[in-house]
Amino acid sequence: MNLFLPESGLVIWMLLAFSIVFFVLAKFAWPSILKSIQKRQEYISDSLVKANEAIQTLSGLEQKGKEIIANAQAEQLRMVKETKVLNDKMVAEAKEQAKIEAEKIIENAHERIRIDKEHAILEIRKEITGLTISIAEKILKKELEDKQAQSQYINRLLKESADDIKAS
8 A cells, every 4th residue: 555646446435525525515615605705805895995985084084174274374374464463553553642642742831831931921021011110200200390391291292192193
């Protein structure tokens, strides 16, 4: 008996046993095995399709997220610009208001100075008028001590006043 060359009877029995096992497997086991393999293949195909759909959905969501971030950044920039413009406007308004207030204060100070100056001039004029009247009174008292000089002086003043009235 040779190990590599079996006897012919043994080969026939081995073929018969193999044929029976093959027939039984082909009839009962292979259809369920093939069915399981096909189900597994369909499951894998469906999983691949769903995975591709999920990838597409995720890429869409990622794109949408990028758009939302870009929109948020644009909105942030817009708000910063608006805030800066508003700040500049408020600063300009405050400067303008301060300028107006300063001009009012300066104008009031000038007006107050003018009024004080006029008041001082009036006071000086009153003093000068008082002094002038006082001096004129003293001069007239001295000049008009006698009645005849007083009459002559009054006549001369009347004549000068008449001449002034005729001239105008």
